[in-house]
Protein backbone atom coordinates (compact mmCIF):
# COMPACT_ATOMS: atom_id res chain seq x y z
CA UNK A 1 0.00 0.00 0.00
CA UNK A 2 1.30 3.49 -0.81
CA UNK A 3 0.14 6.95 0.22
CA UNK A 4 -0.54 7.87 -3.43
CA UNK A 5 -3.78 9.61 -4.31
CA UNK A 6 -4.33 7.11 -7.11
CA UNK A 7 -2.70 3.74 -7.38
CA UNK A 8 -2.91 0.97 -9.97
CA UNK A 9 -1.77 -2.44 -8.90
CA UNK A 10 -1.54 -5.16 -11.58
CA UNK A 11 -4.34 -3.69 -13.70
CA UNK A 12 -5.35 -5.76 -16.73
CA UNK A 13 -8.21 -4.96 -19.05
CA UNK A 14 -9.59 -6.90 -22.00
CA UNK A 15 -11.65 -5.60 -24.92
CA UNK A 16 -13.07 -8.68 -26.64
CA UNK A 17 -10.15 -11.04 -27.20
CA UNK A 18 -7.53 -8.33 -26.97
CA UNK A 19 -5.80 -7.63 -23.69
CA UNK A 20 -5.48 -3.84 -23.90
CA UNK A 21 -3.77 -3.28 -20.53
CA UNK A 22 -1.44 -5.97 -19.20
CA UNK A 23 -0.70 -5.87 -15.50
CA UNK A 24 -0.10 -2.13 -15.15
CA UNK A 25 1.39 -0.73 -11.95
CA UNK A 26 1.36 3.04 -11.52
CA UNK A 27 1.08 5.63 -8.78
CA UNK A 28 -0.14 9.21 -8.96
CA UNK A 29 0.70 11.63 -6.17
CA UNK A 30 -0.56 14.96 -4.90
CA UNK A 31 1.21 18.07 -6.19
CA UNK A 32 2.05 16.51 -9.56
CA UNK A 33 0.58 16.74 -13.07
CA UNK A 34 0.96 13.49 -15.04
CA UNK A 35 0.73 12.98 -18.80
CA UNK A 36 -0.35 9.63 -20.26
CA UNK A 37 1.02 9.26 -23.78
CA UNK A 38 1.19 6.59 -26.47
CA UNK A 39 -0.08 5.61 -29.91
CA UNK A 40 -3.77 5.52 -30.90
CA UNK A 41 -5.62 2.57 -29.44
CA UNK A 42 -2.90 1.70 -26.90
CA UNK A 43 -5.31 2.08 -23.97
CA UNK A 44 -4.78 5.61 -22.59
CA UNK A 45 -8.50 6.37 -22.25
CA UNK A 46 -9.14 2.90 -20.89
CA UNK A 47 -6.50 3.50 -18.22
CA UNK A 48 -7.97 6.81 -17.05
CA UNK A 49 -11.51 5.41 -17.14
CA UNK A 50 -10.35 2.69 -14.75
CA UNK A 51 -8.69 5.33 -12.54
CA UNK A 52 -11.95 7.29 -12.44
CA UNK A 53 -13.92 4.16 -11.51
CA UNK A 54 -15.91 4.20 -14.77
CA UNK A 55 -14.54 0.84 -15.91
CA UNK A 56 -13.90 -2.26 -13.83
CA UNK A 57 -10.53 -3.93 -14.53
CA UNK A 58 -10.42 -7.67 -15.29
CA UNK A 59 -7.56 -8.07 -12.83
CA UNK A 60 -5.77 -5.87 -10.33
CA UNK A 61 -6.92 -2.96 -8.21
CA UNK A 62 -7.29 0.76 -8.78
CA UNK A 63 -7.26 2.65 -5.49
CA UNK A 64 -8.27 6.16 -4.54
CA UNK A 65 -6.68 7.41 -1.30
CA UNK A 66 -5.85 3.80 -0.44
CA UNK A 67 -9.36 2.34 -0.95
CA UNK A 68 -10.30 0.30 -4.03
CA UNK A 69 -12.33 2.63 -6.27
CA UNK A 70 -15.01 -0.02 -6.83
CA UNK A 71 -15.65 -0.14 -3.06
CA UNK A 72 -16.33 3.61 -2.87
CA UNK A 73 -19.90 4.86 -3.56
CA UNK A 74 -20.12 6.73 -6.89
CA UNK A 75 -21.10 9.98 -5.16
CA UNK A 76 -18.00 9.84 -2.94
CA UNK A 77 -15.81 9.15 -5.98
CA UNK A 78 -17.37 12.17 -7.70
CA UNK A 79 -16.52 14.31 -4.67
CA UNK A 80 -12.86 13.35 -5.14
CA UNK A 81 -12.37 12.87 -8.89
CA UNK A 82 -13.53 15.11 -11.73
CA UNK A 83 -13.15 13.99 -15.35
CA UNK A 84 -13.01 16.11 -18.48
CA UNK A 85 -13.54 13.82 -21.46
CA UNK A 86 -14.07 14.80 -25.08
CA UNK A 87 -17.36 16.52 -25.60
CA UNK A 88 -19.12 14.51 -28.31
CA UNK A 89 -21.51 12.75 -25.92
CA UNK A 90 -23.42 15.90 -24.86
CA UNK A 91 -26.94 15.30 -26.14
CA UNK A 92 -29.39 17.20 -23.94
CA UNK A 93 -30.13 20.88 -24.41
CA UNK A 94 -29.29 22.05 -20.89
CA UNK A 95 -27.99 25.58 -20.66
CA UNK A 96 -24.22 25.99 -20.39
CA UNK A 97 -24.67 27.26 -16.81
CA UNK A 98 -26.78 24.22 -15.84
CA UNK A 99 -24.13 21.86 -17.23
CA UNK A 100 -21.44 23.60 -15.16
CA UNK A 101 -23.74 23.40 -12.08
CA UNK A 102 -23.83 19.60 -12.58
CA UNK A 103 -20.26 19.66 -11.29
CA UNK A 104 -21.67 20.74 -7.91
CA UNK A 105 -24.25 17.92 -7.72
CA UNK A 106 -21.97 15.45 -5.86
CA UNK A 107 -21.63 18.11 -3.13
CA UNK A 108 -25.32 19.06 -2.84
CA UNK A 109 -27.76 17.03 -0.70
CA UNK A 110 -30.11 14.91 -2.74
CA UNK A 111 -33.14 17.06 -1.90
CA UNK A 112 -31.18 20.26 -1.29
CA UNK A 113 -30.60 23.26 -3.52
CA UNK A 114 -27.35 24.93 -4.53
CA UNK A 115 -25.85 27.24 -1.91
CA UNK A 116 -24.26 30.65 -2.50
CA UNK A 117 -20.91 28.86 -2.53
CA UNK A 118 -22.12 26.52 -5.28
CA UNK A 119 -23.26 29.46 -7.41
CA UNK A 120 -19.96 31.27 -6.76
CA UNK A 121 -17.86 28.24 -7.80
CA UNK A 122 -19.94 27.86 -10.97
CA UNK A 123 -19.46 31.52 -11.93
CA UNK A 124 -15.73 31.32 -11.17
CA UNK A 125 -15.32 28.17 -13.28
CA UNK A 126 -17.25 29.74 -16.17
CA UNK A 127 -15.06 32.81 -15.93
CA UNK A 128 -11.87 30.72 -16.02
CA UNK A 129 -13.18 28.74 -19.02
CA UNK A 130 -14.23 31.98 -20.72
CA UNK A 131 -17.86 30.91 -21.21
CA UNK A 132 -19.74 33.52 -19.15
CA UNK A 133 -21.09 35.02 -22.37
CA UNK A 134 -22.56 31.60 -23.30
CA UNK A 135 -24.13 30.86 -19.90
CA UNK A 136 -27.78 30.86 -21.05
CA UNK A 137 -27.23 29.16 -24.41
CA UNK A 138 -28.21 25.48 -24.85
CA UNK A 139 -25.02 23.44 -24.73
CA UNK A 140 -26.14 21.68 -27.92
CA UNK A 141 -26.00 25.03 -29.75
CA UNK A 142 -22.43 26.11 -29.07
CA UNK A 143 -19.28 25.18 -31.00
CA UNK A 144 -17.27 22.02 -30.27
CA UNK A 145 -14.53 23.98 -28.50
CA UNK A 146 -17.06 26.03 -26.50
CA UNK A 147 -18.78 22.80 -25.43
CA UNK A 148 -15.41 21.39 -24.42
CA UNK A 149 -14.75 24.49 -22.31
CA UNK A 150 -18.17 23.97 -20.69
CA UNK A 151 -17.15 20.44 -19.66
CA UNK A 152 -13.84 21.81 -18.40
CA UNK A 153 -15.71 24.39 -16.32
CA UNK A 154 -18.00 21.66 -14.95
CA UNK A 155 -14.95 19.72 -13.73
CA UNK A 156 -13.37 22.85 -12.21
CA UNK A 157 -16.64 23.62 -10.42
CA UNK A 158 -16.61 20.06 -9.05
CA UNK A 159 -13.56 21.24 -7.09
CA UNK A 160 -11.98 17.84 -6.46
CA UNK A 161 -8.51 16.80 -5.22
CA UNK A 162 -8.06 14.76 -8.42
CA UNK A 163 -8.63 15.99 -11.97
CA UNK A 164 -8.53 13.61 -14.93
CA UNK A 165 -8.25 15.10 -18.41
CA UNK A 166 -8.89 12.77 -21.34
CA UNK A 167 -7.74 14.74 -24.37
CA UNK A 168 -9.51 17.63 -22.70
CA UNK A 169 -7.81 20.30 -24.79
CA UNK A 170 -7.53 18.47 -28.14
CA UNK A 171 -10.18 20.66 -29.79
CA UNK A 172 -9.39 23.93 -28.00
CA UNK A 173 -7.61 26.85 -29.62
CA UNK A 174 -4.10 27.70 -28.44
CA UNK A 175 -5.14 30.53 -26.11
CA UNK A 176 -7.76 28.49 -24.26
CA UNK A 177 -5.50 25.43 -24.13
CA UNK A 178 -2.76 27.48 -22.49
CA UNK A 179 -5.05 29.30 -20.08
CA UNK A 180 -6.96 26.21 -18.91
CA UNK A 181 -3.88 24.02 -18.49
CA UNK A 182 -2.21 26.89 -16.60
CA UNK A 183 -5.15 26.89 -14.20
CA UNK A 184 -4.85 23.12 -13.74
CA UNK A 185 -1.10 23.40 -13.12
CA UNK A 186 -1.63 26.19 -10.61
CA UNK A 187 -4.22 24.14 -8.73
CA UNK A 188 -1.84 21.17 -8.69
CA UNK A 189 1.01 23.27 -7.29
CA UNK A 190 -0.76 25.76 -5.00
CA UNK A 191 -3.51 23.49 -3.72
CA UNK A 192 -1.55 20.23 -3.80
CA UNK A 193 -3.99 18.49 -6.12
CA UNK A 194 -3.27 15.66 -8.53
CA UNK A 195 -3.93 15.91 -12.28
CA UNK A 196 -3.67 13.09 -14.82
CA UNK A 197 -4.06 13.98 -18.49
CA UNK A 198 -4.18 11.95 -21.69
CA UNK A 199 -2.43 13.96 -24.40
CA UNK A 200 -1.79 13.53 -28.11
CA UNK A 201 0.24 16.73 -28.25
CA UNK A 202 3.52 15.94 -26.54
CA UNK A 203 4.72 19.55 -26.61
CA UNK A 204 1.62 20.79 -24.80
CA UNK A 205 2.10 18.03 -22.22
CA UNK A 206 5.77 18.98 -21.84
CA UNK A 207 4.84 22.59 -21.06
CA UNK A 208 2.60 21.69 -18.15
CA UNK A 209 3.29 18.19 -16.84
CA UNK A 210 5.81 16.99 -14.26
CA UNK A 211 5.77 13.29 -15.10
CA UNK A 212 5.27 11.31 -18.31
CA UNK A 213 3.94 7.80 -18.59
CA UNK A 214 4.28 6.25 -22.06
CA UNK A 215 2.15 3.21 -22.89
CA UNK A 216 3.10 0.64 -25.51
CA UNK A 217 1.66 -2.82 -26.23
CA UNK A 218 -0.37 -2.84 -23.02
CA UNK A 219 2.59 -1.98 -20.79
CA UNK A 220 4.15 1.14 -19.31
CA UNK A 221 7.12 1.46 -21.68
CA UNK A 222 8.75 4.45 -20.00
CA UNK A 223 7.75 6.61 -17.04
CA UNK A 224 9.27 9.30 -14.85
CA UNK A 225 10.42 12.93 -14.87
CA UNK A 226 9.84 14.72 -18.17
CA UNK A 227 13.55 15.56 -18.44
CA UNK A 228 14.49 11.91 -18.20
CA UNK A 229 11.73 10.39 -20.32
CA UNK A 230 11.13 12.87 -23.13
CA UNK A 231 13.98 11.79 -25.38
CA UNK A 232 14.33 10.86 -29.08
CA UNK A 233 14.99 7.29 -27.93
CA UNK A 234 11.66 7.09 -26.07
CA UNK A 235 9.74 8.64 -28.97
CA UNK A 236 11.35 6.19 -31.39
CA UNK A 237 10.59 3.25 -29.12
CA UNK A 238 6.97 4.25 -28.43
CA UNK A 239 5.85 5.93 -31.68
CA UNK A 240 8.46 4.76 -34.21
CA UNK A 241 9.15 8.40 -35.17
CA UNK A 242 12.54 10.08 -35.41
CA UNK A 243 12.55 13.44 -33.65
CA UNK A 244 14.78 16.04 -32.11
CA UNK A 245 14.21 17.14 -28.53
CA UNK A 246 15.20 20.70 -27.63
CA UNK A 247 15.49 22.40 -24.27
CA UNK A 248 13.63 25.73 -24.36
CA UNK A 249 15.30 28.02 -21.86
CA UNK A 250 12.47 30.58 -21.78
CA UNK A 251 9.82 28.09 -20.65
CA UNK A 252 12.35 25.77 -19.05
CA UNK A 253 10.68 22.85 -20.82
CA UNK A 254 11.55 20.26 -23.42
CA UNK A 255 9.97 20.56 -26.85
CA UNK A 256 9.97 18.04 -29.68
CA UNK A 257 10.75 18.87 -33.30
CA UNK A 258 9.13 16.66 -35.92
CA UNK A 259 9.96 16.28 -39.58
CA UNK A 260 7.75 14.43 -42.10
CA UNK A 261 10.69 12.37 -43.34
CA UNK A 262 12.09 11.94 -39.83
CA UNK A 263 15.46 13.18 -38.62
CA UNK A 264 18.54 11.16 -39.30
CA UNK A 265 21.48 10.42 -37.08
Ligand SMILES: Nc1ncnc2c1ncn2[C@@H]1O[C@H](COP(=O)(O)OP(=O)(O)OP(=O)(O)O)[C@@H](O)[C@H]1O
Nearest residue numbers: 015016020038039040041042043044045046047198
Ligand atom coordinates in the same frame (compact mmCIF):
# COMPACT_ATOMS: atom_id res chain seq x y z
N1 LIG B 1 -16.26 0.76 -26.44
C1 LIG B 1 -15.31 -0.04 -26.93
N2 LIG B 1 -15.61 -1.30 -27.31
C2 LIG B 1 -14.67 -2.13 -27.80
N3 LIG B 1 -13.38 -1.79 -27.94
C3 LIG B 1 -13.03 -0.56 -27.58
C4 LIG B 1 -13.98 0.38 -27.06
N4 LIG B 1 -13.33 1.53 -26.78
C5 LIG B 1 -12.05 1.32 -27.12
N5 LIG B 1 -11.86 0.08 -27.60
C6 LIG B 1 -10.59 -0.51 -28.02
O1 LIG B 1 -9.74 -0.58 -26.88
C7 LIG B 1 -8.42 -0.24 -27.23
C8 LIG B 1 -7.94 0.92 -26.35
O2 LIG B 1 -8.76 2.06 -26.62
P1 LIG B 1 -8.50 3.44 -25.91
O3 LIG B 1 -9.61 4.34 -26.31
O4 LIG B 1 -8.25 3.22 -24.46
O5 LIG B 1 -7.12 3.87 -26.60
P2 LIG B 1 -6.40 5.29 -26.61
O6 LIG B 1 -4.95 5.01 -26.34
O7 LIG B 1 -7.09 6.24 -25.71
O8 LIG B 1 -6.59 5.68 -28.15
P3 LIG B 1 -6.65 7.10 -28.94
O9 LIG B 1 -5.27 7.69 -28.88
O10 LIG B 1 -6.99 6.66 -30.33
O11 LIG B 1 -7.72 7.94 -28.31
C9 LIG B 1 -8.43 0.07 -28.72
O12 LIG B 1 -7.98 -1.06 -29.40
C10 LIG B 1 -9.88 0.34 -29.03
O13 LIG B 1 -10.17 -0.06 -30.36
